[in-house]
Amino acid sequence: MSTPRDPVEAALEEAIARGDFDDLPGAGKPLDLPDTHDPDWWIKQRLAGDDVDRDALLPPVVLLRREFERRDETLSELQDEQAVRDYAADFTERVHQDRRDNPFQHLLAPAWDEDDAVERWRALRARREAARRAEAPAAPPPPARPRRPWWRFGRRA
Numbered sequence: 001m002s003t004p005r006d007p008v009e010a011a012l013e014e015a016i017a018r019g020d021f022d023d024l025p026g027a028g029k030p031l032d033l034p035d036t037h038d039p040d041w042w043i044k045q046r047l048a049g050d051d052v053d054r055d056a057l058l059p060p061v062v063l064l065r066r067e068f069e070r071r072d073e074t075l076s077e078l079q080d081e082q083a084v085r086d087y088a089a090d091f092t093e094r095v096h097q098d099r100r101d102n103p104f105q106h107l108l109a110p111a112w113d114e115d116d117a118v119e120r121w122r123a124l125r126a127r128r129e130a131a132r133r134a135e136a137p138a139a140p141p142p143p144a145r146p147r148r149p150w151w152r153f154g155r156r157a
Contacts, residue, residue, distance in 0.1 A: 032045065060094075060101075061102070061108065061109050064091075064095055064098060065107070065109045065110075068091070068109060068112065071112070071117075072120070072124060074087065075087075075117070075120060075121045075124055081118055084114075084118050084121045085117065085118060088113070088116075088117035089114055091112050092111045092112050092113075092114075095110070095111050
């Protein structure tokens with residue numbers, strides 16, 4: 001009597017016979033495995049290969065502090081005062097939520113008052129407008145009125 005074949009094994013054998021695994025990247029190359037057992041080997045390998053966004057692994061307080069340090073870049077992209085107020089309120093709410101979630105942490109992100117954000121936004125806009133005016137070329141002088149030839153003086157055209 002024959003033993004029943006495992007359907008997974010059968011499917012693998014058929015795929016190998018068809019050559020489905022022949023052109024895979026890394027085929028024939030040894031695996032880069034550590035000598036000792038390391039349960040985190042896969043994430044270390046992904047980090048070494050730059051497959052993972054390293055910022056996603058940072059704690060929220062560090063990300064909030066970085067966002068606060070780059071606030072001028074963010075403010076320069078906002079179009080009006082209400083958008084600035086909304087952004088500052090959202091940022092401050094995320095800071096307070098992080099403080100509630102981690103009450104005993106030593107590193108804190110600064111909260112941001114909406115009025116301070118608007119003042120900073122206005123200063124950035126004024127500085128950007130002044131730089132734009134300084135870079136803009138002066139308006140060309142109006143074209144000179146063509147002179148009439150000397151023999152036409154006194155005559156109407």
